[in-house]
Amino acid sequence: MEWTAPIDAYCERVAQGLLGEPLNALSNLAFFAAAAYGLAVARRERSDWAVWLLAGLVGIIGVGSMLFHTFANRWSMLADVAPITIFIYAYFAFALRRFLDLSWPVTALLLGALLATNLAVTALTPPGLLNGSIGYLPALLAAIAMALVLRSRRHPAYFHLTAAAITFAFSLVFRTADRVACHAVPIGTHFLWHILNAVVLGLYLEAAARFGAIKTPKKELTPADKPAGVQS
Helix, strand or coil: CCCCCECCCCCCCCCCCCCCCHHHHHCCHHHHHHHHHHHHHHHHHCCCHHHHHHHHHHHHHHHHHHHHHHHCEHHHHHHHHHHHHHHHHHHHHHHHHHHCCCCHHHHHHHHHHHHHHHHHHHHHCCCCHHHHHHHHHHHHHHHHHHHHHHHHCCCCCHHHHHHHHHHHHHHHHHHHHHHHHHHCCCCCCHHHHHHHHHHHHHHHHHHHHHHCCCCCCCCCCCCCCCCCCCCC
16 A cells, blocks of 8 residues: 555645635634533633543544645545544443443444444445445444433433534535535635534543543442431
């Protein structure tokens, strides 16, 4: 594989070079803003390491995507795709554990199901279908399912995850339409995918910080812990 082979995948790129996709590149600043917002909320809520790690991953997503939309070759494409994939599975595991309070074996089983679905979609669909957006369908379905389950349980994170799932669906429309809209919108619509995805990630990070604290088992009061005069 030629790692420096150029990739021309987006409407905005009309020439090779680092400045071939200026709007697609600059719109990645939204990911840095989302990461900074997530870190600020994590600090305010005194979140644990998992939330800080998720926020750090969002910043890395911004770096990887900016590299891809400047260098536009195979190695930068990997730098773009890898952090996104890691975040999807990391947040799914976080939500299953922290929001739904599932055990590690059940969490691993559901992560395996998401991976199997992703592999099946990749194997069974033609390359480039829907401008490559079909690969995000399993993640979208998982996001919708998680939001519905949280709503059914009246979990406080359901609003953030529902808003994130809806925004994610809209962002996929703009990602898919990028090539189709070229004749009408020369700059394309991919930059809107970046901006809306940053909103999605910001919602996820806020939900993690505010509602994803580690649950500690309630301690039963012993006779020595009870105030004087209180009887069982």
